Amino acid sequence: MGPFPRNRFLPPEAELSERFILTGGPGGQHVNRTETGVQLRFDVAGSNFLDPATKTRLIDLAGRRIDSEGVLTIEAKSHRSQRRNRQDARARLTDLIEQASHKPRRRIPTRPTKTARRKRLEAKRQRGRIKRARGKPDPND
Template sequence: MLARMLIITPSLRLPEHELVERFLRADGPGGQHVNRTESAVELRFDVAHSTALPEDLRARLLALHDRRLNLQGVLVLQARRFRDQARNRSDARARLAAWISAALRVPKPRKATRPTRGAVERRLEAKRIGARRKRARGRPDADA
């Protein structure tokens, strides 16, 4: 039997048992039936303890400081955009896949640069001109 998986990329797949779904009653439109239907989905994924994620990707995800990531390293996504549960489930899974895919791209390290001598001189000259202009706005001297 083939285990169900959430496919992020052809080489990265999340096993179904690492995703925890909880169904809630959604707010918003829906008529009388809305108070009895649990159509909203809360998807939890334990980033810190996932066996499917490579170590460098896990570290990048945990360093994101995303408000949906709690202190234990669990990502909590809520999907309540649609009126039916199936569409909210697929929406939550698609958002999880997009979040992980975005972290797959390794950021380029920043190279320290210095301004050119000409740029420094232009900046300082502009500051001198501004200072002269502001000095000229002051009160005229009393002894003149």
């Protein structure tokens, strides 16, 4: 077992690639010399880890974080240490995959009740009366 606990939503290490980047932020002058930020890349389109339906939902969920080739990039640079940023990136990836793995419930369309339709139409009539009353007074009155 590696330095990270295994999670059923975390892809195998072979499907992940990491790049370390300069981050800025807290850490004094030392921060300009150490690459503590992490760019975690996961090829969603070419992955054997996910089923096709989960891949589709993950691509939709990822938004701007996924490129045209289907590679998801997660940047983690909020912590001072590389180890914590790596853990953060993996945790965010597993959260995203977990969300995508849940199949959304199918909405069963319902019809408004008779009372709801009556109330809606009455509210529209009332609103119309209010708007008509806003006009210039009738000179014949």
